[in-house]
Every structure is written in structure tokens, then in C-alpha cells.
Amino acid sequence: MPPFRLVWKNLLRHRTRALLTAASLAVAIFLLCVLRSLLVVLESGIKASASNRLIVQSSVSLFVYLPESYEAKLERIEGVERVVRWNWFGGYYQEPKNFFAQFATDVEDLFEVYPEIELVEGSQEDFFGDRRACVIGSEMARKFNMRVGDTMPVIGGLFPRTDGQPWDFRIAGIYHSVKPNVDNNTLFFHADFLQKALESGAANGPEGVGIFVLRLEPGADRVRVAETVDALFAGGPQRTQTTTEAEFQAQFVSMVGNVPFFVGSIGGGVLIAILLATLNTMLMAAREQTRDIGVLKALGFRDGTVFGLMLGQSMLLTGVGGMGGLLIALSSERFFAQLLGTAFPGYHIAAETVVEAVIATLLIGVLAGIVPALRARKLSVLTALRSVG
Amino acid sequence: MAEAALIQLKDLTKTYTRGGETLRVLDQLALTMERGGFYALMGPSGSGKTTRLNLIGGIDRADHGEIRIGGIDLAHLNNAELARWRAASVGFVFQGFNLMPVLTALENVELQLLLTDLTRAQRREHASYALELVGLADRMHHKPGQLSGGQEKRVAIARAIVTDPTLILADEPTGDLDRKSAQAVLELLTKLNRELGKTILMVTHDPAAAEVARTIVHLDKGRLGRIETRSPAGAGG
Numbered sequence: 126m127p128p129f130r131l132v133w134k135n136l137l138r139h140r141t142r143a144l145l146t147a148a149s150l151a152v153a154i155f156l157l158c159v160l161r162s163l164l165v166v167l168e169s170g171i172k173a174s175a176s177n178r179l180i181v182q183s184s185v186s187l188f189v190y191l192p193e194s195y196e197a198k199l200e201r202i203e204g205v206e207r208v209v210r211w212n213w214f215g216g217y218y219q220e221p222k223n224f225f226a227q228f229a230t231d232v233e234d235l236f237e238v239y240p241e242i243e244l245v246e247g248s249q250e251d252f253f254g255d256r257r258a259c260v261i262g263s264e265m266a267r268k269f270n271m272r273v274g275d276t277m278p279v280i281g282g283l284f285p286r287t288d289g290q291p292w293d294f295r296i297a298g299i300y301h302s303v304k305p306n307v308d309n310n311t312l313f314f315h316a317d318f319l320q321k322a323l324e325s326g327a328a329n330g331p332e333g334v335g336i337f338v339l340r341l342e343p344g345a346d347r348v349r350v351a352e353t354v355d356a357l358f359a360g361g362p363q364r365t366q367t368t369t370e371a372e373f374q375a376q377f378v379s380m381v382g383n384v385p386f387f388v389g390s391i392g393g394g395v396l397i398a399i400l401l402a403t404l405n406t407m408l409m410a411a412r413e414q415t416r417d418i419g420v421l422k423a424l425g426f427r428d429g430t431v432f433g434l435m436l437g438q439s440m441l442l443t444g445v446g447g448m449g450g451l452l453i454a455l456s457s458e459r460f461f462a463q464l465l466g467t468a469f470p471g472y473h474i475a476a477e478t479v480v481e482a483v484i485a486t487l488l489i490g491v492l493a494g495i496v497p498a499l500r501a502r503k504l505s506v507l508t509a510l511r512s513v514g
Numbered sequence: 515m516a517e518a519a520l521i522q523l524k525d526l527t528k529t530y531t532r533g534g535e536t537l538r539v540l541d542q543l544a545l546t547m548e549r550g551g552f553y554a555l556m557g558p559s560g561s562g563k564t565t566r567l568n569l570i571g572g573i574d575r576a577d578h579g580e581i582r583i584g585g586i587d588l589a590h591l592n593n594a595e596l597a598r599w600r601a602a603s604v605g606f607v608f609q610g611f612n613l614m615p616v617l618t619a620l621e622n623v624e625l626q627l628l629l630t631d632l633t634r635a636q637r638r639e640h641a642s643y644a645l646e647l648v649g650l651a652d653r654m655h656h657k658p659g660q661l662s663g664g665q666e667k668r669v670a671i672a673r674a675i676v677t678d679p680t681l682i683l684a685d686e687p688t689g690d691l692d693r694k695s696a697q698a699v700l701e702l703l704t705k706l707n708r709e710l711g712k713t714i715l716m717v718t719h720d721p722a723a724a725e726v727a728r729t730i731v732h733l734d735k736g737r738l739g740r741i742e743t744r745s746p747a748g749a750g751g
Contacts, residue, residue, distance in 0.1 A: 131625070134616035420612045423573050424673075425601020425629050427594055506573040510608065 132437040135414060146406045147446035150489065153399040154450025154482050159461065160388045161478045162454075166469045167384055169305035171374040178238065179347060180373040181337040181354055184366040187376075190333030191363050193320075199337055202353050204345030209234040209338040210316045215283035216292065218269065225265055227279060227312040229319040232260075238340040242307055247273040247298025256318040258297035262309035266299045268463075273298060277312065284319060284330035292328075305471050306374065338370075396485060403493035407439050411497030418501050419509025432502040439494025440487070447486025451479065520549035520681065520713050521570060526579035528565055528736075539565045541736040542579070547729075549680070552707040552714045554727035561733040563717040564609070564685055570715065571604050571683045572596045584680060601629040605674030605712075607684035611666040613658040619645060619669045620654040623676050630677065644672040648702055664695025671702055675712065682706065684716040688723045700726045 136143050181199065183189035199208045214227035233253055236242060244252075245263060252258045261271060271277060278291035286292060294314055302309055322328040341350060351367035358365045368376070418431050455474055462472045526543040529536050539562040547553055555563045568574035569581055572588050581588045584603065591599060613622045623641040632640065645654050648668040658666055667687060674682050684703065688696035704726050706712045716727060724730050725744075732739035 130621070131614070131617070134614075138616050416610075416612065417614055420608070420614070421625075422597070423571070423600065423606050423608070424626050425597045425599075427597045507568060510573075510612070 129437070132434060132441055135410065135417075135434070136438045136441055138410070138413065142406060142409075143442060146403055147442055147449065149402055150399050150443055150446025150486075151449035151453060153395045154447045154486060155453045155457075156395050156450075157392050157485060158451065158454035158474055158478055158482050160392045161481060162461075162472055162474055163465075163469055164385055164388050165475050165478060166305075166472050169471060171371050172305075176347070176369070176371075177341045177343075177345075178370045179339040179341065179351055179354070179367050180370055181339060181365050181367045182335070182373075184355075184364040187335070189363065190331050190335060191337065191365065192333055195334070195337065195358065195363075195365075198357060199339060199354065202350060202357070204342050204350040204353075205339050206342045206345075207234055207238050207340040209238050209340075210334045210336075211338060212316060212319060212335045213283065214279070214281065214312075214314075214319070216279040216281045218277065218279055223269070225310050225312065226308070227314070229316040230313055232313060232315055235313060238338060239302075239307060241302050241304040242300050243303060244298045245301045247296070249298070252297040255295060255297060256315045256321075257293070257295050259294035259312050259314040260298040260300050261296055261312045263299055263301040264309035265312070266296075268310070271296055271299075279312070281328065281330070284323070284328050286322070286328045287326060306370065308471060336373075339367075396489065400489050400492055403439070403443060403489055404496065406442070407435070407493045407497045410438060411435055411501060414501075415504065415509050415512040418504055419506050419512070422504075422506045422509065428502045431504075432498045435498035435501045436491070436494040439498070440490040443486050443490035443493065447482065447489070451482050451486075454482070455479075518549050519546045520551075520584055521545070521547040521715075522580070522582040523566075523570075524580040524582075526566070526569065526581065527577050528562070528569065528574070529577055539736050540569075540576070543736070543738055545731065545738060547713070547715065549713055550707070550711050551729055552704070552727045553716065554724035554730045555715065555717045555733060556719070556721070556724050556730055557733035557739070559719075560735075562736040563733055566733070567683050567685055567715060567717050570681075571606060572600050601626070602677065603680050605677065605679040605682040607667070607670050607674050607682065607687050609685040609689060611658065611663070611670060611690070613666055613669055613673075615658050618655050618657055619650060619661065619665075619672075622658070622669055623673045626673050626676050640676055641672075644676040645669070647675070648672045649698075662695065663691050664698055667691060667695070667699050668702065671699065671706075675706060675710075680713060682712050682714045684714065686717055686719065688718065688720055696720075696723065 181191070181195070183191055196208050196210060199205055209231045210229075212229040214229055216227055217224045236244075236249060244260065247260065252260055259277060261277065265271070273296055275296050277294045277296055279294060280291045294312065300309070319328070323330060323332060339350070339354075341347060347369060354367040355365050421431055421434070422428070458474050465472045523543055523545045526540050527538070528540040529538045531537070539560070543562070543566070555566065557563050565574065569576050570583065572591070576589070586599065588596065588599075614625065617625065620638070620641050623644050624637050627637040627640055642651070642654060645651060648671050650665060650668055650672065653661060653665055658669070661669065671687075682703075687699050687703065691699060700723055703714055703716065707714050716723070718724050728744055730742040730744065732741070
């Protein structure tokens, strides 16, 4: 084992250089944690998707609506247990920056088909019994300081009211989803309420249904049901594309571009840059310590000890920087969760991200230290003692 | 006989290649040095003084010939065994000061003891004693940059003796020092030889420094020259 004190003191021989290298590594690991956490958020919806749900959408685009009449036909398909309508409402609260997701849906079916949605305040009876009622996610309630019984005015983006006023929803409940495929920043209200408003001329907007969510009977063949659905509507008036919930979520991720590749490229680039910077620091440190290495070897320290001394410096340097970055990422978790809000709901530093950051730190430490350590190991005593500076 | 042979060199040859030219720095050198002796190796630059010191200290290997120290043939030791042998048997006082600039005097001396089984407290005790012995009890916590050249050399000597080695190898121990500091270092080496019975092999250019040795070995162009045996006089005396 190399004497730890010598490792530490050699590292601090140039305090400013060591500090700057460690700080740059801290920034890199912090960035890695944040970028990786964004990917985790994007992928969490896919991972948490239920296997017994299928999504039916227009084969043209998600923004092309399906006829209402499809609901009854879907309910008759063998293997389909329940059908829920989902309509994207596209509104906002008070001003556009307060954007969040709102869906007009079959509220009674919603809780049946999505058991992960649990009402933590208010009652289902109240929600089901009042067509103006809505339920909102726990995160959203906290963000806007809303309680059960409050009125939530939502300005309709896709479905504006003809009188120019906002839609006033009464909050009948606050839900919390225990799985990340349903985020806690969403408002759900009665699909019938929207439909009546459109029919009466109180609001404008596209008619039809955005997507149908099918819950399958236990043991039903997903592939066969999906094929049956698409075959049923192959003749129109709108052809359908039926996917699993995971495929549907993945489609959303890909709609914002190849985010995993983009984020991975940035993260990889940052790590390579910091590896080169740390390697440069270690090579300079090794050159400055050449004579010391000669002295140590002459005194009787073995090649392996000298190898450990150099590698130890690299590991310590990257360890301090990496742990610093990780601490910054963990301590800023709440801040970023609020900042990213509805864009990346459920932002958090996952345990796997922490493990990846630790592995990246160790890897940089080894890669930056191995070359100078091997050089030090091979260096002959005389060559080292004759070196200058 | 109280003084048995400690160092036996037989037929020692060493060549270096520099710039395409082969230099024979030691040429079939044979010499025996006694345990407890104080030897000064003298000769012009390039005569093979430092090379011989390095070969005896086990930090270089001969092309040909035999080096036997205390009955051990160094040629038969691998690098790890040689390192272990150096740590246990040899104390080096290098030509430059060669102290770790980031460590205090006490830590520099203690460094050598990291290769032993001593506890931290024991290491501190031994290192402190060695520094007291060289007259630096009040400079233990100073770093090399805060010491004078003479003090640095004395720290190097303390490091060389802290493991109580049989043999101390000193390469130009007074080379970078002023007269007063050089005198103090020579007195210290004499004391180590006389009072603690250390075998000392010192390379020097300085005839005045060589005066403190009991045997002066002259080298010229890699070959053994004159050997002067002197009566044990006091340092500088």
C-alpha cells in the first residue's frame, strides 16, 4: 500500500491545479447526473407501462381524432375488458407559462383502468357526480397551492370557450400516481362535459377522440387484439394504429428527437474532455515527481508501491471531484425537480444514476492514472534520480 | 578479527552507451572493504566512482563480475528482493538533497520506516531520535524548502541511518555545501562510523573531505588506482 499521506501531500503539491481539476470533474459528474436523470424520467414512463393496456390512435397522427363511434365497436372486440377515452385539452392556468397536461376522459373508467392512480384527498363519488369537477395531481396541487373545493380556471388552448372565459373546474380530489407512467402534474375531467360544451356551441374545438385506452381481459393476447382493432378500422373512416402502452410512451420520447442519443453524446463528450484534462494533470504530476520516484525506489520501495502511489493520486483527485459533483447533484435535486416541473415530471437522482456516477468517477481515475503509474513502475532508479525538476 | 570483509567486488565491469558510443566506466575492478570501515572513493569525473556506489547499493547492475555484500551475491536477487535488501541494509545519502519537498523533515526520515513493521508511534520515535542524532531536533517539522543546504543534508543522513543499516553510501555529501556545513556533515559521518560502527563508503571530489576517511581508494578510468590507509584521525583533523 502506498503511504496515504504521501499520496495526499503530492496531490496538494500544486493546490490550485489540483483544485481546478477536481472542480472541473465535479462539474462534469454533476452534469452527467442531471443528464442521466433526464433520461431516467423519459424512460421511466416506458418502463412503468402496464402490459394489459393498449392504445388506439389514428394511423395518420396522434393529432388526428378518431370518431366517437369507435368506442362501442372497441368494447365488442374479444379480449377487451374496458375502453377509456382520452382527449388532450391543451389549456393553461392563468398564463401560458403555467402549462400542464389536462385530459377529458371517462372518469369512472379511469380509476378502473389505471389502478396506479390513487385519490389521496377528496372522493370519487364527488368527482363522478359533478360534471364540472376535476381531479389534479399532487405535485400540481402543491405547485399552485390548490385544495379540494377550490376552483381551477383553465384557459382552453385547443378548446376555447366561445364567451372568451376560462373553463372553471371544481377540484373534487387530488390524486397521486404510484408509478411514473402517469405524472402527478395532470388534470383529469369529464369527457362528457367537454362534449356537451362542444355540442351546445359553448366551446370550439376538434370533435372526436384523441386516443382510446383499452384494458385487456386477463390472459388476452395483446398482439391478436391489436391486429383485430386495426383490421376492424382498416376501411375507415379513420384507420387506427394500436400499440402497447410502452410503445406509445416511446413514441412520445422520440417525438422530441433522439433525446437519449443527444443526451448520451453530451454526457460522453463531457466525460472524455474531463478524462483528458485529468490525464494531463496526472502526467504533469508524474513528471514533477520523477526524482521522488527514484528516491523511493532507491530507499527500497517496490515498483508496485510506486505504481500505487501514482494511481492513488489519480483516484484521490477524481474521487474528491466526483464525490463533489455527486453531492451537488443530490443537493440540487429538489431545485431541478421544481425548475423542470411539467417538462420532466418526477425528476430525481435515481440510485442507478448514483452508481453510474461512481463508476464513471472510478473509470476516469483509473484511466487518467494508469499511464503515469505504469511509467513510474517501469522507471529505473538511476533514470529517475538523474531527471531534472 | 573484529573487522570481517563486508563488501567484495570481483572482476566488476560496467559499460554505458551514450550517443552511440560505448563507455567502459568500470573495468574488471576487484576490491574488498571491511565491515566498520570508512572509505573515501576519489578520482576525476568519469572515473567510475558513482557507478561503483550505485552497484554496491543495488540500484544498478553490473555487466560482469560479482558484488557480494555481507555474503549476499546481489546478482542473484531479483528487483523485488533487491528493493527489500536495500531497505534493510543500505542507507543512501544522495548527491542532491533528494528529500520529498512535500514532507517535513520528520516525515522524510519516517518514510524509510514505512518499509518496516513498526507502528506509527514507533516510527515517529525512531525518526525523532535520528533527527536528534544529527542535531535537528528543533527542525523536525520544517519542510526541506525551509531548511539550509547543510540541514537538508543532515536530514538525508538521518533518513539513511534511521533503519540502522549496515552500510551507508554517501555520494558527494559535502558537494553542495558551504565550508561550515560541510564540516558538520563530515563530523557527523565520522561519529556514525566511530561511535555506531557504521561502514561508510563516501564518493568525493574534495581532498579535505576524504581526509576524514580511514581508507582512500583512488579510481582512474574505471580501474583501481592507489589505496591509502590512514590512521583514524578526527574529522578535519
